[in-house]
Amino acid sequence: MSAHMLYLMRHGAPAVAGRLLGRTDDPATEAGIAACLARASGLEIDRIEASDLIRARGCAQAIGELRGVAVETDPRWRELDFGAWDGLAPAAIDPTRLAAFYDDPDAAPPPDGERWSALQARVAQALAAVPPRSTLVVTHGGTIRAALAALCGFDRRQIWAFDLPYAALVSLRIWPGPTRTVQIVGLAT
Numbered sequence: 001m002s003a004h005m006l007y008l009m010r011h012g013a014p015a016v017a018g019r020l021l022g023r024t025d026d027p028a029t030e031a032g033i034a035a036c037l038a039r040a041s042g043l044e045i046d047r048i049e050a051s052d053l054i055r056a057r058g059c060a061q062a063i064g065e066l067r068g069v070a071v072e073t074d075p076r077w078r079e080l081d082f083g084a085w086d087g088l089a090p091a092a093i094d095p096t097r098l099a100a101f102y103d104d105p106d107a108a109p110p111p112d113g114e115r116w117s118a119l120q121a122r123v124a125q126a127l128a129a130v131p132p133r134s135t136l137v138v139t140h141g142g143t144i145r146a147a148l149a150a151l152c153g154f155d156r157r158q159i160w161a162f163d164l165p166y167a168a169l170v171s172l173r174i175w176p177g178p179t180r181t182v183q184i185v186g187l188a189t
Contacts, residue, residue, distance in 0.1 A: 004174065
């Protein structure tokens with residue numbers, strides 16, 4: 001089977017940038033949406049998927065309207081649920097607990113939040129459902145990291161090495177099949 005492209009785009013800047021936004025459903029700013037539109041220009045895509053949270057869905061819909069491509073939403077593309085930390089700035093969280101989370105997000109999840117392994121499992125399910133066609137997925141930073149772990153085998157320390165600012169785009173070429181091969185073609189920040 002021939003290769004296809006998978007593009008993973010982080011949503012544009014939300015109105016409350018700089019906070020841990022998991023289930024918080026704030027929209028992207030107009031500038032954030034414009035950044036995603038600019039980043040998507042020139043991509044050859046057949047499909048668009050998005051997280052069902054408005055900051056990702058709104059960016060995807062703007063791209064879809066411009067390109068004449070319908071947007072499919074899927075809650076499996078949501079960001080990690082930060083539980084009691086959701087909506088907080090990192091400075092408002094106990095630094096020891098936050099450091100433990102970044103060191104091992106599965107062993108030290110946010111209070112009442114989602115474990116890293118649960119995020120990875122649902123993202124792996126979402127990836128398995130993507131058909132072998134050129135697809136843009138507009139999603140979240142943690143979700144992109146979980147997808148890279150699933151597709152490329154990066155461990156939890158390696159995935160934090162990727163700088164994924166708002167409107168970042170990871171381009172992957174995928175050869176499907178029982179021994180799926182993945183090539184990172186580009187990272188635009």
